[in-house]
Amino acid sequence: MNRKVSEAVIRRLPRYFRHLSMLNNAGVKKISSRRLAEQMGLNASQIRQDFNCFGGFGQQGYGYRVETLLGNIKAILGIDETHNTVIVGVGNIGRALANFEGFAANGFVICGLFDTATELIGREVAGLTVRHPSEMKEFIVENRVSVGVISARRTYAQSIADEMVAAGVKGIWNFAPIDVTAPVPVENVHMNDSLYVLSYKLTHDADDTAPDNEE
Amino acid sequence: MNRKVSEAVIRRLPRYFRHLSMLNNAGVKKISSRRLAEQMGLNASQIRQDFNCFGGFGQQGYGYRVETLLGNIKAILGIDETHNTVIVGVGNIGRALANFEGFAANGFVICGLFDTATELIGREVAGLTVRHPSEMKEFIVENRVSVGVISARRTYAQSIADEMVAAGVKGIWNFAPIDVTAPVPVENVHMNDSLYVLSYKLTHDADDTAPDNEE
Secondary structure (H helix, E strand, O other): OOOOEEHHHHHHHHHHHHHHHHHHHOOOOEEOHHHHHHHHOOOHHHHHHHHHOOOOOOEOOOEEEHHHHHHHHHHHHOOOOOEEEEEEOOOHHHHHHHOOOHHHHOOEEEEEEEOOOOOOOOOEEOOEEEEOHHHHHHHHHHOOOOEEEEOOOHHHHHHHHHHHHHHOOOEEEEOOOOOOOOOOOEEEOOHHHHHHHHHHHHHOOHHHEEOOOOO | OOOOEEHHHHHHHHHHHHHHHHHHHOOOOEEOHHHHHHHHOOOHHHHHHHHHOOOOOOEOOOEEEHHHHHHHHHHHHOOOOOEEEEEEOOOHHHHHHHOOOHHHHOOEEEEEEEOOOOOOOOOEEOOEEEEOHHHHHHHHHHOOOOEEEEOOOHHHHHHHHHHHHHHOOOEEEEOOOOOOOOOOOEEEOOHHHHHHHHHHHHHOOHHHEEOOOOO
């Protein structure tokens, strides 16, 4: 894995992972890149090219073994590792995230919740005690927290991110409706984007959308 | 707009919209496709090609007027229209969505909440009374609801989608962790995908990610 992998390829990996998990659960053992392409609305040469970024996984003409491919993609995504995670902001989104089943299943162990609201501090949410953000830095260091989730208000998001990085987190998942920047990887989640796409499709005839061979 | 527009182009429109909103708020009046490309990490010819799908918006060499471009993209996305919207499933995610500021700002008016939980029915959440899903069909017809949001459990998601479509919704925004299918546009939101991308970046040297010229 010495070559640089493009952002677009990285963003397709979760889709491969989801689709292959589905196939694996359905008992499918082998699949060709052509068949995979049809099912996923991609083109076969792109799939082969994507997998080649990570060393191949299959032999042309023989197809891929679903379980092996799935295991490889899982390892590449790093979701077989464990990341201690804190959530800052225990409002509606923070609460939904604290209860989000996707975390633990993918190695993200929520170990701390933080909020400035006096009525929340000391209370239990999703089995964890809510703490004041002034305790965050020490908590991150002591618990070797590597991921910080931000579900606080827009105005605090960047300063929370800065503090998280100063305390040693290695990545940030941001839900505040403003892009935060950091010297570590950041995923700014744009809920609106998906709503905009839905809006587009609602206002245009479904026939306006061409089959997707590009993304 | 007689040409078919590819899914990949549609998915880039929200990014243009966000970036141009930011420029417009910052008082930027004009921008070239080259400058826009640099700022967004895309390439200029792709931007021109994307905008050409919708009839252009600018003259080569003269750049784009930010405000006009923003207005055009807004109109294309259809977020200048109003969509009555219901949410089914008033758990943590449903509650976060009911309070989501992105809805009203983009023309999605939440007018009904539904949940099977006896302790929730009749209670107010985000200013609306929670109703039993048995009332949903009639409610959708009477209130000319065009969008259904699903934040219920995985096992109920598809049957809720079916009922929504039978009652007349024109689009579905699904947060249940399973893809639903429908004869109307559906956006299945995969929260995990963004977490997987973060996981990838955490486990690989940041230098492994190449600048993105593709997506």
